[in-house]
Amino acid sequence: MSILTYSESLFEIPICTHKFLDFPHNNHTPQDMENRRNAIDMRATGIVRRIDDLGRVVVPKEIRRTLRIREGDPLEIYTDTNGEVIFKKYSPIGELSDFASQYAEVISKISGKPMIISDRDHIIAVAGVSKKEYLERRISPIIEELMEMRKNYFAKSDSIGELMPIEGIERTALVIYPIISSGDVTGSVVMLQGEEIQAPNETEIKLTQAAAAFLGKQMEE
Numbered sequence: 356m357s358i359l360t361y362s363e364s365l366f367e368i369p370i371c372t373h374k375f376l377d378f379p380h381n382n383h384t385p386q387d388m389e390n391r392r393n394a395i396d397m398r399a400t401g402i403v404r405r406i407d408d409l410g411r412v413v414v415p416k417e418i419r420r421t422l423r424i425r426e427g428d429p430l431e432i433y434t435d436t437n438g439e440v441i442f443k444k445y446s447p448i449g450e451l452s453d454f455a456s457q458y459a460e461v462i463s464k465i466s467g468k469p470m471i472i473s474d475r476d477h478i479i480a481v482a483g484v485s486k487k488e489y490l491e492r493r494i495s496p497i498i499e500e501l502m503e504m505r506k507n508y509f510a511k512s513d514s515i516g517e518l519m520p521i522e523g524i525e526r527t528a529l530v531i532y533p534i535i536s537s538g539d540v541t542g543s544v545v546m547l548q549g550e551e552i553q554a555p556n557e558t559e560i561k562l563t564q565a566a567a568a569f570l571g572k573q574m575e576e
Contacts, residue, residue: 429445429447446542448536463482467549470545471547472566473520494520495519498528498543502542503540509554510548532564
């Protein structure tokens with residue numbers, strides 16, 4: 356999980372990039388923040404940005420590209436006693452990670468297929484496969500593109516094995532549906548290929564679609 360940290364000094368902000376080692380999305384207590392800070396790997400960029408008259412600061416394009424910060428992405432703001440201001444990418448669906456995990460377990464048991472649920476960047480819930488191996492993994496660029504275009508996907512008999520939804524893991528997707536809440540894409544629900552190599556049936560497609568629609572609705576309430 357990647358964040359940006361800005362140390363404030365006379366209206367000029369030296370920019371560093373940070374990377375959390377392995378913390379859930381929904382830890383926000385002071386102790387959690389302290390634990391995170393102790394586990395942060397800081398990399399100075401040598402970039403300094405000045406705050407303008409309206410209090411705005413520009414995040415360099417290179418950093419936005421590296422950390423996958425898109426135009427319009429929400430950022431959470433934290434402060435500490437050392438005068439640092441920490442901007443962390445906010446994951447709305449990450450707030451429902453426990454609920455999403457339970458829902459993924461149910462769908463996986465019904466379908467007999469592994470299920471994953473992601474936000475715009477990482478896997479936040481897993482069922483039917485190793486949580487240790489899959490959780491917090493980055494989604495692949497093709498999943499990002501599908502979400503950006505608000506398109507769903509389901510493998511056909513002649514295209515099974517073509518789409519790998521997770522970086523670093525060679526397991527293909529059967530069905531993908533974006534999670535849309537209040538008009539915004541916040542993540543995706545993915546049914547993975549099981550032990551048998553076969554195209555998804557109508558029930559499996561509907562289960563994945565229903566999961567994405569339900570999670571999107573839950574976020575609106």
